[in-house]
Amino acid sequence: MSKLAKKLMVETKDLTKIYDGTTAVDNLNLHIEEGDLFGFLGPNGAGKTTTILMLLGLTEPTSGSVYVAGHNSTREPLKVKSISGYVPEKVGFYENLTAAYNLAYIARLNNLPEEIVKKRVSETLDIVGLADKAEQVVGEFSKGMKQRLALADILIKTPRIAILDEPTSGIDPEGINQLLDLIAEIARERKMTVIMSSHQLHQVQRICNQIGIMVQGQLLVKGSPDQLGKDSLDSSQFKIEIKLTETTQGIIDAVKRIKGVLSMDKTEDKLLIGCSKDLRPQIAKAIVEADGLLVEMKIQSYALEDIYLKYFKEA
């Protein structure tokens, strides 16, 4: 029911872009609902940035169409640009101007009345934690600070949709997490749709409720992280690794009989068991009953990482 109530924020129909004979985006049909935090995953050169540029009307599609909040991005780019904030991959500022001036410039270009520009600038800098750096020239900023400023840069126009192209590249791990949490927090508070492209799965996983994996111009899968995990690995979500003093056939048979065990691999001294839920107690019991001596038992839920890598291999 909630699906019907939600509006589509981004919709592409057979979107295709061909650059000098190579297809960057291939018949893409992408739907993103309002309020989603969409993680756009894919290796470098998969066509993520090209898709984003077409969403914003900065690049014209070769064929197909793209709509943002009901506006055709190719025909009404100004309408789309006025409701969307964009942080390019290689985001840059006027280095010899102050952070506040850089923001005020964007605010003015968005037709914000002069009397509220100043107020909005300081509010926005406050949100991203750069309030004390307002009068500092951007040339002195670190990469992480610039990314925060880039966030402020899109917030100042109070967009309905924020599009961030690789926002985390070049930042230290701690900074990445802070930035991601900030993005998630802002999106939640403002009920803003966010599209974030990345090639780092765990970053997307941290905040996104929808993930799309793009490879060679095509969207391979799209869905929530949990959904993707289930679909792609035949529901064997857990992997249990056990180490025994001696692995007998009796033990193997006993474990195989447990309901829910889907696969079993035997290596030199380990057993790898794939199952649909956490079966550690049952397995332990079965081993003990088969007179096995358990040395170690580890469980790992399938990280999306494996799924992601699997898609990469297939592509």
Next chain:
Amino acid sequence: MRGLLTVFNKELADYFISWRGIILFGVVLLTAVFAIYGPSGALQNIRAELSSTTQLGATQFVFLRLFTTSGQGSQSFLYFVSAFLIPVIGIALGFDAINGEKNNGTLSRLLSQPIYRDTVFNGKFFAGIATIAIMLTSIILLISGLGLNMIGVPPSSEEAFRLFLFIVLGTLYGAFWLGLSMLFSTFLQRVATSALAAIAVWIFFLVFMLMISTFIANTLVPIDQTSATQEIFRNIGIQITASRASPIFLFQEATTVILAPGARTASEILQLQQSAGAGLVSSTLPLGQSLLTIWPHLVTFIAITTMLFAISYYKFMREEIRST
């Protein structure tokens, strides 16, 4: 419209507060001071000329002579401005206009704002023209102020108008160099390359054009010491026509007419010589006639600049923002 004004204001502010602007204004200040006070500056000569009024038109347009008189062994203010100052300002303001923003990563951020794409381009171009106009006005005012103080002769209204015309003409000439360097900055990806390309064109017109026009003239009408007067005139005529391909020559010709109404340009003399019987009239050219003489120059500058602007505009509007 508001977007255009915003870009214009920002670019103008940028030109003035950046190191580039400070350096250019320093050059402007130096030019003014040296034009007047320099070791071989105009002042000495004007004083000498004023004391002997035999020279053609020396008593008229005294004030304008501040700008056109050259000191001993040096070039006049006019030559320096036309050959060096304005081209340098024009190139310096435009050489990184587009590719600088591209390399900085500010262009795609700018273009994702709800403004038309040409707003960025027009705003930069007009801000550049405004900067050139402001610099030229300040240099003229500076020299006028200093000169007024030294020679004590105020400019007549006609002289003031001629100086105003000079600023207009100089701004158009600067717009040409700005347009040229912006053209390179639109087509070339690297800032250093576009700066070099613009400088190369400048040096070509400054140094090689003279050689080329002499070569053309000597090939078409070879002359030596025994040549008839007519032959020599034809040779010079061709040389002048060929030189007019250079905007530097064109500007020099036009400004000479404006600022030195007593002087005759080489081509005028040539025309007079060729129309049989007519002698050289030793009087100054009225304002209306001066205007008429430079009209083609004015139109040419507007035409070339518009063309350069149009080409870069087209390229900039058609260009795709790529992912790399």
